[in-house]
Amino acid sequence: MGFPAVLGLDSARTVWQELNDTLGVPVFEIPTLPPSVPGNRMARALRAALTRAGGRVVMGGRVIRVRATGKRLEEVIVDAAARPKAYRARDFVLATGGFASRGLEMDSYGMVRETAFDLPVTGMPPDDDPRWAEEYLAAHPAARVGIGVDDELRPLDSGHEPVYDNVRVAGAALAGAEPWREKSGEGISLATGLRAAELILERRGE
Amino acid sequence: MSMIEDLIEPFEQDTMRASLDHCIKCTICETYCPFSNATPLFPGPKYVGPQAERFRDAGDHSPDMSLDLCSGCGICTQVCPQGVKIAEINSKARAKLWDERGVPLRNKILARPSVGGRLATPVAGPVNWALGNRLVRGVIERAAGVHRKAPLPRFAGRTFQTWARRHPSPVTDKTVVYFHGCSTNYFEPRLGEMAVAVLEHNGYRVIVPPQDCCGLPLQSNGSFGPARKYVRRLAASLAPYARRGHPIVATSTSCSLMLKREAREILDVTDPEVEEVGRQTYDICEFLLDLHDRGELEVDFDPLPISVPYHAPCQQRGHGMGKPALDLFGLIPELRIEELDVDCCGIAGTYGLKKEKYDISMSVGDRLFKTIEKMGPEVAACDSETCRWQITHGSGIASVHPIELLYRSYGL
Numbered sequence: 001m002g003f004p005a006v007l008g009l010d011s012a013r014t015v016w017q018e019l020n021d022t023l024g025v026p027v028f029e030i031p032t033l034p035p036s037v038p039g040n041r042m043a044r045a046l047r048a049a050l051t052r053a054g055g056r057v058v059m060g061g062r063v064i065r066v067r068a069t070g071k072r073l074e075e076v077i078v079d080a081a082a083r084p085k086a087y088r089a090r091d092f093v094l095a096t097g098g099f100a101s102r103g104l105e106m107d108s109y110g111m112v113r114e115t116a117f118d119l120p121v122t123g124m125p126p127d128d129d130p131r132w133a134e135e136y137l138a139a140h141p142a143a144r145v146g147i148g149v150d151d152e153l154r155p156l157d158s159g160h161e162p163v164y165d166n167v168r169v170a171g172a173a174l175a176g177a178e179p180w181r182e183k184s185g186e187g188i189s190l191a192t193g194l195r196a197a198e199l200i201l202e203r204r205g206e
Numbered sequence: 207m208s209m210i211e212d213l214i215e216p217f218e219q220d221t222m223r224a225s226l227d228h229c230i231k232c233t234i235c236e237t238y239c240p241f242s243n244a245t246p247l248f249p250g251p252k253y254v255g256p257q258a259e260r261f262r263d264a265g266d267h268s269p270d271m272s273l274d275l276c277s278g279c280g281i282c283t284q285v286c287p288q289g290v291k292i293a294e295i296n297s298k299a300r301a302k303l304w305d306e307r308g309v310p311l312r313n314k315i316l317a318r319p320s321v322g323g324r325l326a327t328p329v330a331g332p333v334n335w336a337l338g339n340r341l342v343r344g345v346i347e348r349a350a351g352v353h354r355k356a357p358l359p360r361f362a363g364r365t366f367q368t369w370a371r372r373h374p375s376p377v378t379d380k381t382v383v384y385f386h387g388c389s390t391n392y393f394e395p396r397l398g399e400m401a402v403a404v405l406e407h408n409g410y411r412v413i414v415p416p417q418d419c420c421g422l423p424l425q426s427n428g429s430f431g432p433a434r435k436y437v438r439r440l441a442a443s444l445a446p447y448a449r450r451g452h453p454i455v456a457t458s459t460s461c462s463l464m465l466k467r468e469a470r471e472i473l474d475v476t477d478p479e480v481e482e483v484g485r486q487t488y489d490i491c492e493f494l495l496d497l498h499d500r501g502e503l504e505v506d507f508d509p510l511p512i513s514v515p516y517h518a519p520c521q522q523r524g525h526g527m528g529k530p531a532l533d534l535f536g537l538i539p540e541l542r543i544e545e546l547d548v549d550c551c552g553i554a555g556t557y558g559l560k561k562e563k564y565d566i567s568m569s570v571g572d573r574l575f576k577t578i579e580k581m582g583p584e585v586a587a588c589d590s591e592t593c594r595w596q597i598t599h600g601s602g603i604a605s606v607h608p609i610e611l612l613y614r615s616y617g618l
Binding site for chain 2: 034035040047048051056058059060061062078079080081082083085087097100101102
């Protein structure tokens, strides 16, 4: 039996189990319009895991520039109250998303920018080729624009060389990612996010 | 002016308001709003913010009062992925609402803690007794609309300013200015003494200039005119030091946010003097952590073998500086910190003191209170005074500013 995906936030497992037991049939959830309760469950679980592991979450800051030494990204500088704040790290994962989350922006000339690290974007059709399809929900060539990466998820420049060695890109920011057409936005995010983490740990030898 | 100019002008003058066009109705703000989750009377930030703002023309009056249930916690702006300045839009709209309807006397009084402080300090004993008396509180609730159980602080009976004037801070080549805020001055002078001691321990001479309220309670109660006067006056007291390059260090993350950001973004105060002071304003934990990053922090911390839950107030997160208190706690041996990932304590400054909002406020903070209570710690830590008072009120656990743990660990 299918229910709208609102079966509990903190106690989802308990709610699901009770329904299963009471109804005597397998119970499943059908995704609804935003806000997504299952999405929220996942976000909470991930955030709790991060906090338990000693991580920090800083919300609402906008990256205004980065500082790098050659192919090593050193610092991300974030717009904070009164003064920009710099965050240093050994490794960085860019997961700022595509057009919907302003990770990518297109200006009135059709030029696309990656808004956090100003990484090169790829996938825009050549000038003479069509960018948009007629139908709203059709495959738009321009929608495949994003950050090109190598098989270690490192962002590439126009010569297909990694721009930074210690940056990985995950999620809808990637060139070719079309969450709304694949209907698997979470899939893209989780798969590439996990892979980015694995790559970082591999390189650190853990 | 042409019709086009008529349409554009309000947006050019107000970039906060213009940001509403970025709203894509993702509803993330709604899911994070602690207040709309606690009461069906408040439709949530998306509705009263970018959505309703489209109907609030410059001259039209506000159609409904539900906006008043917005607490101004600012979480909505923090979580918005599109950069809509929801809390700022709401604050301004609420001020307009109160402007039309007239700010009630109760709000005018609650919004002026320094006035209350000056009047009550000489008679703190009787005042505290009265505020702690159930019958008196019942009368106050009926007459003035302050809930009988609202966590009002106790007047200290002395001011931090008096202590500071009598305290000679050792002269060194490093100077900071302490912005103590009303709560330290009238309710928790001990906190100010500890903050000064910690700064002096790190080799700083601490100057405490005469200073008054930052105007935040006036702002959150919709009295923008008086709020601007207060923040400008505060900036004028601190500006001479800011100009000399001295950092201004604060122990209330709410008050310091006013100087850092809210004066400009909500009150539209763009005076160069206020900006100058804002640029030099630091939360004390932020300041100490910066010292540590430069290798300049004294790290002679004694072990503190206790477990302490830490709650970062909503306005602390509004600084966008992370949670420096946590990093400082990490330097104290044997101290076990439980970071509470629960969003809001519910007090929202003066919001939870009000008769019609107290229940909502306690409902918002319920998860936080229960979590802390279950841990059964000696103290909880939190960077904002009104949140501390609310946490103690709701959980029964004593609550301290993070600086107090450093003070203890330094053995001062």
